[in-house]
Amino acid sequence: xxxxxxxxxxxxxxxxxxxxxxxxxxxxxxxxxxxxxxxxxxxxxxxxxxxxxxxxxxxxxxxxxxxxxxxxxxxxxxxxxxxxxxxxxxxxxxxxxxxxxxxxxxxxxxxxxxxxxxxxxxxxxxxxxxxxxxxxxxxxxxxxxxxxxxxxxxxxxxxxxxxxxxxxxxxxxxxxxxxxxxxxxxxxxxxxxxxxxxxxxxxxxxxxxxxxxxxxxxxxxxxxxxxxxxxxxxxxxxxxxxxxxxxxxxxxxxxxxxxxxxxxxx
Amino acid sequence: xxxxxxxxxxxxxxxxxxxxxxxxxxxxxxxxxxxxxxxxxxxxxxxxxxxxxxxxxxxxxxxxxxxxxxxxxxxxxxxxxxxxxxxxxxxxxxxxxxxxxxxxxxxxxxxxxxxxxxxxxxxxxxxxxxxxxxxxxxxxxxxxxxxxxxxxxxxxxxxxxxxxxxxxxxxxxxxxxxxxxxxxxxxxxxxxxxxxxxxxxxxxxxxxxxxxxxxxxxxxxxxxxxxxxxxxxxxxxxxxxxxxxxxxxxxxxxxxxxxx
Numbered sequence: 001x002x003x004x005x006x007x008x009x010x011x012x013x014x015x016x017x018x019x020x021x022x023x024x025x026x027x028x029x030x031x032x033x034x035x036x037x038x039x040x041x042x043x044x045x046x047x048x049x050x051x052x053x054x055x056x057x058x059x060x061x062x063x064x065x066x067x068x069x070x071x072x073x074x075x076x077x078x079x080x081x082x083x084x085x086x087x088x089x090x091x092x093x094x095x096x097x098x099x100x101x102x103x104x105x106x107x108x109x110x111x112x113x114x115x116x117x118x119x120x121x122x123x124x125x126x127x128x129x130x131x132x133x134x135x136x137x138x139x140x141x142x143x144x145x146x147x148x149x150x151x152x153x154x155x156x157x158x159x160x161x162x163x164x165x166x167x168x169x170x171x172x173x174x175x176x177x178x179x180x181x182x183x184x185x186x187x188x189x190x191x192x193x194x195x196x197x198x199x200x201x202x203x204x205x206x207x208x209x210x211x212x213x214x215x216x217x218x219x220x221x222x223x224x225x226x227x228x229x230x231x232x233x234x235x236x237x238x239x240x241x242x243x244x245x246x247x248x249x250x251x252x253x254x255x256x257x258x259x260x261x262x263x264x265x266x
Numbered sequence: 267x268x269x270x271x272x273x274x275x276x277x278x279x280x281x282x283x284x285x286x287x288x289x290x291x292x293x294x295x296x297x298x299x300x301x302x303x304x305x306x307x308x309x310x311x312x313x314x315x316x317x318x319x320x321x322x323x324x325x326x327x328x329x330x331x332x333x334x335x336x337x338x339x340x341x342x343x344x345x346x347x348x349x350x351x352x353x354x355x356x357x358x359x360x361x362x363x364x365x366x367x368x369x370x371x372x373x374x375x376x377x378x379x380x381x382x383x384x385x386x387x388x389x390x391x392x393x394x395x396x397x398x399x400x401x402x403x404x405x406x407x408x409x410x411x412x413x414x415x416x417x418x419x420x421x422x423x424x425x426x427x428x429x430x431x432x433x434x435x436x437x438x439x440x441x442x443x444x445x446x447x448x449x450x451x452x453x454x455x456x457x458x459x460x461x462x463x464x465x466x467x468x469x470x471x472x473x474x475x476x477x478x479x480x481x482x483x484x485x486x487x488x489x490x491x492x493x494x495x496x497x498x499x500x501x502x503x504x505x506x507x508x509x510x511x512x513x514x515x516x517x518x519x520x521x522x523x524x525x526x
Contacts, residue, residue, distance in 0.1 A: 099405070
């Protein structure tokens with residue numbers, strides 16, 4: 001797998017965060033899922049969100065893409081508030097502008113959510129053609145190159161129903177990359193996979209990290225987190241309780257809850 | 267039994283011109299009313315899913331009223347009723363060189379309205395059948411709601427919608443026979459008039475039945491073709507034998523679901 005000539009690999013390290021969450025609160029079904037969460041992700045950083053189920057990891061990740069909307073606080077992606085028109089007014093963003101902002105954020109779902117009526121290649125070039133207005137030939141060429149890079153060059157004409165879970169998830173990653181996103185969000189990308197397929201998806205993610213793609217991932221793959229993450233963010237009951245580099249976190253967790261959580265998954 | 271075989275064969279294989287005109291009118295009205303009903307049904311279904319409560323409510327009342335009253339009553343209200351209270355009177359119009367009778371316009375309008383309420387529910391069920399994750403995946407790519415519908419949701423919903431829509435059309439072709447009450451000279455009315463001046467009631471109505479059966483049978487084949495194409499698009503091998511479509515299933519076939 002050669003991801004080196006990646007057109008979307010981020011360039012220089014800058015100081016402005018790509019993702020900036022400030023005091024985000026979110027209540028779903030009467031339960032406080034996000035409780036004053038603040039988080040900055042710098043360009044090229046890989047941040048892994050961990051924590052017990054119900055901690056709010058997925059909600060936080062989904063709110064970065066406005067798949068979930070927060071009740072208060074602000075969420076900026078590349079300096080733009082995702083759900084609101086601008087920084088100051090409380091006005092909701094229009095559907096066109098929201099779509100434009102979302103197009104710069106790659107999202108990979110736990111259950112892949114590939115489009116079943118399209119081939120793998122169509123899944124990948126569909127976005128650039130319909131959203132960015134890329135000419136079909138060009139988009140198709142890019143799509144084939146991307147599929148090649150995730151190791152699925154020979155599956156371009158297959159339908160999702162003909163692919164294994166691991167293959168589907170790699171197509172889904174290619175689909176997100178085709179939009180040349182500024183940040184990639186992964187929502188438990190390997191949780192729905194059979195064990196033997198986890199590795200191939202993590203390998204693709206590793207390659208992306210090596211190219212300095214900015215990434216936020218919710219995952220239970222601790223080895224991956226330890227190897228790839230710049231920071232590990234531990235959530236519990238809607239709060240961020242710890243935010244540290246993997247070495248520090250695994251060898252010397254400060255929070256009691258972190259210790260308990262790490263011991264349950266070890 | 268006095269069955270006039272000679273009359274029967276002649277009516278069946280060399281139908282008179284009025285009969286053929288009636289047959290054609292039956293087909294034309296069915297097709298036009300169905301196409302319009304699908305468009306109207308789509309509008310009602312989308313209103314039903316609107317963010318605005320007033321639209322949802324209006325669509326709900328429409329579905330309730332139209333499905334809760336007989337087509338016959340609706341037709342008479344539209345054609346005769348509106349004229350009687352001086353609200354609207356249909357007139358013959360000329361459309362691209364074709365004269366469209368007042369009653370035919372009322373018939374198409376009535377069938378469209380009646381069918382659209384049922385079709386709205388078919389479309390709603392079709393849209394509901396597409397998993398939420400598909401909406402989210404499309405939105406996450408940056409598609410606007412209209413494009414999400416057009417490129418992602420509709421193609422998938424169609425597979426669920428086409429079988430009941432096809433059955434609606436099948437029903438519609440047979441329902442055109444009630445248009446005789448407002449004087450539309452479709453196949454039923456023509457058959458009735460032939461019967462009244464030849465007294466060969468049994469023979470001519472058997473002929474009409476055979477023609478209706480031919481229409482619905484031909485449509486069944488067309489529908490099978492469309493469904494097969496849509497299933498293949500989703501990579502599903504789905505075979506409903508044509509005998510089962512026409513003669514009914516012995517017992518329910520297991521439902522096939524697309525994977526992934």
